[in-house]
Amino acid sequence: MDLVTGLFATDGFLLGTVLPFLFVLLIVVFVHELGHYLVGRWCGIGATVFSVGFGPELAGFNDRRGTRWRLSWIPLGGYVKFVGDMNAASVPNAEDDSSLSPQEREQAFQFKSVGRRAATVFAGPAANFLLAIVIFTVIFSAFGRGVADPVVSEIRPDSVAERVGFQPGDRFISLDGIPVEEFSDVQRYVSVRAGTTITMVMERDGERLTFEVTPERLEIEDRFGNKMEQGIIGVVNNNQTGGRRVERYGIGESLVMAVGETWYVVERTGGYIAGIFSGREKPDQIGGPIRVAQMSGQVATLGFVPLLNLAAILSISIGLLNLLPIPILDGGHLVFYLFEALRGKPVSERAQEYGYRIGFALILGLMVFATWNDITMLFGRS
Template structure:
């Protein structure tokens, strides 16, 4: 089973290459281990388990006769089962070339459901990895409390606001507040104008002036969201949306929220002194409206400022059930978002320039590694889901293509011939390579 998940990353700093290889290595190993272990449970023997392609760097053979190896080209991986003609399982070997014991445990001689389960296990293990990571992060981080209490002030706000961690906000500009969301909404509406904030601090009630502007600087880009696919990065400063000047992040929220569904957005940013323009389609996501606070489907591009503008809420622990629900929801959200984007591409409703390739993945890997372990692990979960879904597409050479052949076998009552499998594999490989070349071209165009 071949996992064509990347092409060579050329150039770039070591700080991007190493995280990229770590991300890809983990995702590939889990994917291929899914094939291997389910195949073993189904009575199918594996000859080779390889992380990477090309010349072997290190390897060993276990007591079951499977040779485990790490190869020189970290472009994916494969499990070659007994009876496979090649790592892509594109056809089967002649039984005359196998011993009686090998024939009994050969992949092509296994019952159809066993072969299908073995093939499907790779993507399923990717989804399981994502689910486990998302759930574990939800348990470890907790969830933001909506209590009107300041949890943390980022260093960027030092000296700008006379607020302290633990302050309970009672009112902003004379208006009582009961939730943390109301605090932030009141601040961003003021948009830099000074307002009086009533706080309870150490048992005393104080009135402190706050002048707060949520700058239009992007501090975080959600991987897999439209802004990330388009090439926006942390540090970009948004200066205009659809030709309208933007002075603050609140202006950005207002303009984005007012966009009709299915309409393209054009964002002008400055990056290292250079003006750049990005065009892409927002996703529709359930979130609070920046003015009314009412939760509703709104156009969303997947960016934010530091924390909630540098002022973070307190955190409260999640229960196990809630963490598991969060893991499932986040995995499902990535799957549905990707499927919707592919559908839009097919019907020419999405910008193909948003496709990212290995260079973009390497860049994001480096950024997340710098942000810290949790951001990096979060990226692994996102990439794992994406690779799992990619491999389920019904394209010969991918796992979905194998499952398509098995569906045909179930309908015909006999296996698809080697010649048809080889032709389909060549067509599928060509399509995948063309897609990767196009995605890499997009990556180079963004540099």
């Protein structure tokens, strides 16, 4: 009975972790593949299979265009198999070109112009970004957004802020010449600039003061016990003096803010990836399905809106991941199409084959590495 209770309680494994994980992941995957499918249809490309998940089919149906819509057992991705594809990765099936009927050749992916193929491939990641914008717009317009004045309420002992001479009541005016409107502007700017000197203009008793501040990299822990490193200067904004409030926005203003929020996540994620290659960031924050499932369960305890917010962030991450120039991923296909457009002819089948093999090995290695990070996180090993 204790086992059953643990599985089905709202904070148990099935309802507390698996269900939020499936909700977040399946929405993001479905929208990604729907982007491919809809633009492919618009470009005159036929689809034989639209699958959410991999492996054996759990449920499905055929539509009047002959596409099999499937829900498969392994919910860790999805694919659209277009007419003429050899597999779910949209690798052209050159050997079977001769067996295609005239109608199938007219709808086959590989016989479309390079522009139509590129548009169809790019539509998946683009749909992910669009989904994030829609989610953020709904959240901002329906529920508002918590904001706080850019005021220093407290200063942590022995912190960078204390050493440079910040005082409670100081107000942030600009960071490296960029105006500061709210306290989150400071947090976001500082968090990704550990070790980088920032020129901060502050207002104190009507006087403007300039400080050269270098955030230090420290490990922080969120409310769920997850640890991460980021830039910190040691200032705190509280309810008493920080002017914290919830602001409401109209649809138009929410849309503009949603685009900005999406771009911020893109910049933050892209900066982290670049930081790994430059040695500024540790790759231990790269997570796989286990971490996503854990985060989904944790965030779900805060409510439906935070879970939607997580879905938006995950959607952006998946969009960016798919744009990496790795064969098999959408970005790899786009690289092939770029070469084709420049050369006036497709990349040779042999080059594509080797590219797909290398891409598969890279993605498999990334999955193994991400899973290892997840396991070490769960068992607390460093």
